[in-house]
Amino acid sequence: MKLKYIFSISIILLSLLFIPTALAKESYHFSSNDSAVLAKIYGTNITTAQFMEKLYPGSLKVLPKDTVERLKTEPMVWPDPKKIRSAETQMNATKSSKSNTVNGRVIVNDIINNGIYSVTDLSVQTPYKSSGQIGYMSYTKVTRPTSATTIPEISVTSYIYRDGGTSPIATSTEYGFNTNEEIADGITSLSRGYHSYYTAGYHYVVWPVGSFPPYQACQTATAYQWINY
Numbered sequence: 001m002k003l004k005y006i007f008s009i010s011i012i013l014l015s016l017l018f019i020p021t022a023l024a025k026e027s028y029h030f031s032s033n034d035s036a037v038l039a040k041i042y043g044t045n046i047t048t049a050q051f052m053e054k055l056y057p058g059s060l061k062v063l064p065k066d067t068v069e070r071l072k073t074e075p076m077v078w079p080d081p082k083k084i085r086s087a088e089t090q091m092n093a094t095k096s097s098k099s100n101t102v103n104g105r106v107i108v109n110d111i112i113n114n115g116i117y118s119v120t121d122l123s124v125q126t127p128y129k130s131s132g133q134i135g136y137m138s139y140t141k142v143t144r145p146t147s148a149t150t151i152p153e154i155s156v157t158s159y160i161y162r163d164g165g166t167s168p169i170a171t172s173t174e175y176g177f178n179t180n181e182e183i184a185d186g187i188t189s190l191s192r193g194y195h196s197y198y199t200a201g202y203h204y205v206v207w208p209v210g211s212f213p214p215y216q217a218c219q220t221a222t223a224y225q226w227i228n229y
Contacts, residue, residue, distance in 0.1 A: 021177040025150070028063055030056035031172035031186040032095075042167035048074045055171060063175060067153075079159060079200040079219055111143075112216045114207055117151060118144040121219040123201040125160060127190065127227050134227070136160040136170070137185035138201025138220060153177050153215075154205035156184040160199045162191060164224070190229040198224045 014166035019202040031056045032038070040055055050058045052088050060068050112119050120143050138158035154176045159168035172186035184201065200221040207214055 004107050018055050020203040023150075026064070026177040026229050027179065027182065028059075028175045029172070029184075030174075031054060031170070033170045033186070033188050035167070035169045037041065038171060039167040043078050044076075045187060046076050048070055048076045050175070051076045051100060056173065064177070067175065067177075074101075077202060077217070079202060079221075081210060085090070112203065112205055112218050113144075114211050114213060114216065116145070116211065117142065117149065117207055119151075119154070119203075119205055121156075121201065121203040121218055121220050123158065123199045123222050125197060125199040125222055125225060127197075127225070127229075128187075129190070129227070129229055132190050132229060133187050134160070134190050134197060135187045136197075136199040137172075137183055137186065138199065139183045140181065140203045140205065142180040148180060150178050150180045152209075153204075153205055154179050154182040155204045156182050157202045157203070158186065158199060160186070160197060162196050162197055192229060194226065194228045196224045196226050 017113055030052070034055065041051065049060060049068060052063075052071060052207075058072075063071075112121065119140050121138070121140045123136075123138040125134060127134045134157055135220045138156050140154050140156050141147070142151060142154075155174065157171060157173045158172045161167075162169050170186055170188035172184045174182045174184040176182035196223060200219065202219055203218065205215060207216070
């Protein structure tokens with residue numbers, strides 16, 4: 001009887017070793033206010049890995065190796081000016097279910113949906129005139145099947161532009177794995193005088209195994225915000 005009891009306990013313990021456990025969430029955040037480097041590489045034909053290394057030196061040593069290998073062959077996707085709507089167009093879009101206002105500013109949302117899973121994406125910026133700075137962010141959040149559902153990867157890159165410039169003045173990137181939300185945020189200095197600013201975001205998600213398509217991406221942008229500092 002004793003041997004039978006010990007044998008049963010052993011089987012239970014062995015079975016516990018093979019019970020799958022939830023994968024731990026990992027997040028990596030990078031930001032840069034180096035507008036000179038941004039102006040030099042913005043819009044050029046480079047890989048995502050080259051973008052990361054030039055803007056965030058040492059980032060490739062931090063990210064998971066399999067992700068780095070993918071980024072080395074992945075072309076960098078820059079925000080498309082044709083998809084970044086003007087302030088007037090965005091103001092007219094407030095009647096749409098895909099947009100809303102926060103503190104009087106329009107935030108244009110987008111939804112990535114593969115039929116089973118979906119995420120909501122947005123970009124927003126907030127000035128801190130007392131400190132002469134402006135905060136910017138782009139955000140991706142899983143919304144279906146539940147807000148707590150995790151997916152293999154969410155990556156977001158956020159850019160802030162001044163006076164409709166053709167290259168950003170600052171950028172931030174967030175990589176998250178086994179996650180349900182990620183925020184690419186940063187803070188940069190306001191310029192003296194009366195200037196306009198807007199923020200654009202590029203959102204990329206990898207769906208769970210078996211999903212089709214296996215990954216998707218979209219872009220978001222805020223309206224122009226005029227600030228006198």
